[in-house]
Amino acid sequence: MDAATTTKAGDTQVALTGAKIITAIKQSGVEFVLAVPDIVTSKGLLFPIAADKELRLVRVCKEDECVGIASGLTYCDKRALILIQYTGFLDSLNAIRAVAVEYKQPIVMMIGLLGHEPERLPTESGRYGVRIIEPICDAMGIPHHLISHDADVPRIKPAIDRAYTESSPVAFLIGRRPS
Amino acid sequence: MMNRDECFQILKRHITDEVVVASYSGAVEWNDLNPRALNYFSIGAMGLGSSHALGLALGRPDRRIVVLDGDGSLLMNLGSLVSIAAAAPKNLVHFVCQNECYEANGGHPLPNPNVDFAGLARSAGYAEVYDFSELSAFEQQVGHVLTQSGPVFATLRVQKNRPLIYKYDDLYKASRRVALKAALQGRHAPQ
Numbered sequence: 001m002d003a004a005t006t007t008k009a010g011d012t013q014v015a016l017t018g019a020k021i022i023t024a025i026k027q028s029g030v031e032f033v034l035a036v037p038d039i040v041t042s043k044g045l046l047f048p049i050a051a052d053k054e055l056r057l058v059r060v061c062k063e064d065e066c067v068g069i070a071s072g073l074t075y076c077d078k079r080a081l082i083l084i085q086y087t088g089f090l091d092s093l094n095a096i097r098a099v100a101v102e103y104k105q106p107i108v109m110m111i112g113l114l115g116h117e118p119e120r121l122p123t124e125s126g127r128y129g130v131r132i133i134e135p136i137c138d139a140m141g142i143p144h145h146l147i148s149h150d151a152d153v154p155r156i157k158p159a160i161d162r163a164y165t166e167s168s169p170v171a172f173l174i175g176r177r178p179s
Numbered sequence: 180m181m182n183r184d185e186c187f188q189i190l191k192r193h194i195t196d197e198v199v200v201a202s203y204s205g206a207v208e209w210n211d212l213n214p215r216a217l218n219y220f221s222i223g224a225m226g227l228g229s230s231h232a233l234g235l236a237l238g239r240p241d242r243r244i245v246v247l248d249g250d251g252s253l254l255m256n257l258g259s260l261v262s263i264a265a266a267a268p269k270n271l272v273h274f275v276c277q278n279e280c281y282e283a284n285g286g287h288p289l290p291n292p293n294v295d296f297a298g299l300a301r302s303a304g305y306a307e308v309y310d311f312s313e314l315s316a317f318e319q320q321v322g323h324v325l326t327q328s329g330p331v332f333a334t335l336r337v338q339k340n341r342p343l344i345y346k347y348d349d350l351y352k353a354s355r356r357v358a359l360k361a362a363l364q365g366r367h368a369p370q
Contacts, residue, residue: 032237058237058266060230061258068227072234075219075360080234098223103356 018044018178020153021110026054028160030079030108034058034066038085040112044178046083063088067095071105079164082109086133089171093136100169101140107169108160110147118148118176137171148175181314183276183337187212187247189318190274193325194245198235198363201247202228203283205276206350207343209247216362220350226255229263229273236268236329239363243325246273251281251289253296263330264304272324272331273300278339286339300332309333 022045025033033049035057050057060066066082073080089096089111100107115127125131137144143162145155156172163170183205191213200219201209210218219235222228232246253260253275263271279292297310307327311317311334324333361367 056237058233058262060262062256064224064227065230065233065256065259065262067224068222068230069234069237071221071223072219072231072236073238075235075356075363076238077364078238095224095227099221099227103221103223103351103353 016044016147016149016174016176016178017153018048020150021045021147021156021178022048022052022055024153024156025081025160028079028157029164030055030081030160032056032058032069032073032078032080033083034060034069034080035083036060036063036066036085036088038083038088038112038114040085040114040174040177041083041110045110045174049083062091064092064095067092067099067107070107071099071103074105074167079106079160080108081160082107084109085112085114086129086173087114089133090129090136093140096142096169097140101142104167105169106163106167108163109169109171110174111171112174116175122146122173122175133173142169142171144171144173146173146175180312180336180338181317183278183335183340184208184212185314186276186311186317186335186337189314189321190245193322197243197245197325198232198239198359199245199247200228200232200235202252203249203345204340204343205247205249207345208340210350216355216358218355219359221356226252226259228252229256229259232271232273233259233263233266233268236271237266240268240270242363243270243272244268245325246271248273248275249282250275250277250279250294250296251284254289254294257299260300260303260305260332264300267304267306268330269306269328271329272327272333273305274333274335276335276337278337280339282340282343283345297332297334305330305332307331310336312336
């Protein structure tokens, strides 16, 4: 799939379409989205999800709540997606360590990389907080997928299915603001 | 002031097919008193019991979820009061045992032992809020509390406890998680 589009001025723009991500989320059997607002995903994901009658949005006050809620839903055979900013991911590491990693729960996280420069790899970002996300995931054994353009979106459903089949966490790193 | 184990003994008489989510000292005491597959102890991080319970309540609206929280735990996740009230699960009953200390961490006092948890829950938007400090009143009303349309909150003002033996490896063992899921699916867990 070609993720690039050309503007009238002839500039090449890389697209990341929020609607395509939401479709992939639904195709993965996700019924609940647990979220703390993140400016990277606010317009392209959170607002449309809030208006989507096929998904139940649970707004929480702090990101680690999402980990507990998702775990509780797992016992009820319900799939959930956690939609947060990388700062919230960092703030929730102890909950993720315990519930997702040590208890082997299928905690699915979609994490906005605030301040990330889409033309760079996250590990090469000028922003320290962004640079450390993938190494932290690696240290914790959490598979992660960079979602920066539409060509990356087809990776979402298989990864979510695998997380629930293997009862293990997964993180999707949103590398640019979805349209 | 009440004793937590006396409250739990009374509560046990009313528990049938509810999922009971309990953490730390409350989990130790509840498990000693009422071991069962429908107990949920794998909270993982202090304070998250109420959040796990919210997930269970949303996922199984046909079943009542009872949380046995601690005051120190709830203070680490106070926002969950607002999140739970907003999600408004009718099947969630949230008890907090207020013993004014971090019992599992050495018994050190809370920053403010006199927090009005019932007031916080009321302000957050819980549908029903109770505050018990007398065992006779709790015994008389607990059946009513458990059947109210939630989210329901109740403070249990209890004394510092006798020393407990914390066997976390047993509380958090994987077989409990398997048994809980099986019980929620209406089957027995494989041995």
